[in-house]
Amino acid sequence: MRKIIHIDMDAFFASVEQLDNPELRGKPVAVGGSGERHVVAAASYEARKFGVHSAMPSVTARKLCPNLIFVRHRFDRYQEISAQVFEIFREYTDIIEPLSIDEAFLDVTADRKNICSATLIARSVKKDIRKKTGLTASAGISYNKFLAKIASDINKPDGIFVIPPEKAEEFIDKLPIEKFYGIGRVTSDRMHKLGIHNGYDLRKWDLLSLIRNFGKAGKFYYDIARGIDDRPVETESERKSIGTELTYEKDLRTQFEIIAELYKLERELMERIENAGVSGRTLTIKVKFPDFRQITRSKTLPFYIKDFDTLHREVTSIRKTIDTGDSGIRLLGVSISNLETEDYGDTQLTLFDVPWDDRP
Numbered sequence: 001m002r003k004i005i006h007i008d009m010d011a012f013f014a015s016v017e018q019l020d021n022p023e024l025r026g027k028p029v030a031v032g033g034s035g036e037r038h039v040v041a042a043a044s045y046e047a048r049k050f051g052v053h054s055a056m057p058s059v060t061a062r063k064l065c066p067n068l069i070f071v072r073h074r075f076d077r078y079q080e081i082s083a084q085v086f087e088i089f090r091e092y093t094d095i096i097e098p099l100s101i102d103e104a105f106l107d108v109t110a111d112r113k114n115i116c117s118a119t120l121i122a123r124s125v126k127k128d129i130r131k132k133t134g135l136t137a138s139a140g141i142s143y144n145k146f147l148a149k150i151a152s153d154i155n156k157p158d159g160i161f162v163i164p165p166e167k168a169e170e171f172i173d174k175l176p177i178e179k180f181y182g183i184g185r186v187t188s189d190r191m192h193k194l195g196i197h198n199g200y201d202l203r204k205w206d207l208l209s210l211i212r213n214f215g216k217a218g219k220f221y222y223d224i225a226r227g228i229d230d231r232p233v234e235t236e237s238e239r240k241s242i243g244t245e246l247t248y249e250k251d252l253r254t255q256f257e258i259i260a261e262l263y264k265l266e267r268e269l270m271e272r273i274e275n276a277g278v279s280g281r282t283l284t285i286k287v288k289f290p291d292f293r294q295i296t297r298s299k300t301l302p303f304y305i306k307d308f309d310t311l312h313r314e315v316t317s318i319r320k321t322i323d324t325g326d327s328g329i330r331l332l333g334v335s336i337s338n339l340e341t342e343d344y345g346d347t348q349l350t351l352f353d354v355p356w357d358d359r360p
Contacts, residue, residue, distance in 0.1 A: 003118035005106040006140040006148040010157035012102035013042035017071050034070040088128045097233045107233035144229035149181045168227040172199035243335025244268045251328030265334045270308045278339045279304035285318050286333035
C-alpha cells in the first residue's frame with residue numbers, strides 16, 4: 001500500500017509578509033494591488049474570516065473587509081522560502097511532485113530516514129518547516145493523491161489529517177461533492193441538479209451513466225467515488241508540463257483585462273518554471289468562454305525559454321492569434337511543455353521543427 005503525503009503551506013504569500021513584518025501579524029492582509037483592476041493573489045487567515053480569498057477582485061475584498069491591508073508581492077522572497085521547504089522534503093524522499101511554489105505530494109512508501117510511518121514523517125516535516133522558516137504547513141496523509149490532497153484541507157491551518165484505507169469509503173460517502181478535488185463549481189452545480197450531493201450519491205452512479213453525462217471525466221469520478229486513484233507521484237524530472245490557470249468570478253470583457261490577467265499568469269508560470277529548475281519550448285494558452293466552449297493555442301519555439309521577457313513576448317504573440325470575440329472569457333491558462341532541465345537549455349533544434357500546434 002502506498003503512503004502519500006500532501007503538504008500545503010498555510011496562506012503562503014500572506015504568511016511570509018506577516019513573518020517579515022511583525023506589524024502585520026494578527027491583521028487581515030491581502031497580497032496584491034488594491035486598484036480597481038487588481039485581484040487578490042493571497043489572503044491571510046484573518047482576512048479569510050471576512051470572505052476574502054485569492055483571485056477575488058481587490059475592490060470586492062475591500063468591501064468585505066474595510067480594514068484589509070494590501071501589500072505588494074515579493075516573488076523572490078517567496079521563492080527563497082519555497083526552496084528551503086523543498087530542501088526539507090528531499091531529506092525524507094526523492095519522490096516529490098510540486099504542484100506549485102507552496103505545495104507538493106510526497107511518496108514516502110520507502111522514506112530515506114526509514115521512519116516507515118507516514119504520519120510521523122508528516123509531523124517531522126511540519127516541525128522542520130516551522131523551525132527553518134518560521135511558517136506553518138498542513139499535511140494530508142492517505143494511500144493515494146486524491147485523498148491526501150483533500151485531507152490536507154481538513155484541519156487547516158497548521159493541521160494534519162489521516163485517511164487510512166479502512167476509513168476511505170466512509171469518509172468519501174460523507175464528503176460534499178464540491179469538496180472533491182478535481183470537481184469545480186460548474187461540475188458540482190451540474191451534479192447537484194442530477195441529485196449528486198456527496199460521495200455516497202456519486203458512488204451510486206454506474207460508469208456508463210457518468211461518462212454519458214460528464215465525458216471522459218466520468219471515469220475519474222467513478223474511480224474517486226470508490227477511493228481509487230492510481231496516479232503516481234511524478235517527480236520534477238518526470239513532469240511533462242507546468243502551467244497555471246484561473247477561473248474568474250466575473251467574465252473578462254476587454255482586451256485590457258485579458259492582457260492584464262495573462263501577465264499575472266505569466267509571472268506565476270515563470271516562478272513555477274524557475275522553482276522546478278527546468279526550461280521549455282512549447283507554450284500553450286487555454287481559453288474558456290462563458291458557454292464553456294474551450295480552445296487552446298500552442299507555439300513551439302526553436303529555443304528554450306529561460307527568462308520572463310522571452311516568455312511574455314511569446315505569450316503575447318500567441319494571444320494576438322486568438323479571436324476572443326465579444327462573448328467574454330471565464331477562464332485563462334498558460335502552460336509550458338517540451339521540458340528539459342536547465343543543463344539542456346542550449347540544445348539546438350533543427351530548422352524543420354514544426355512551430356505551431358493549434359488545438360481548437
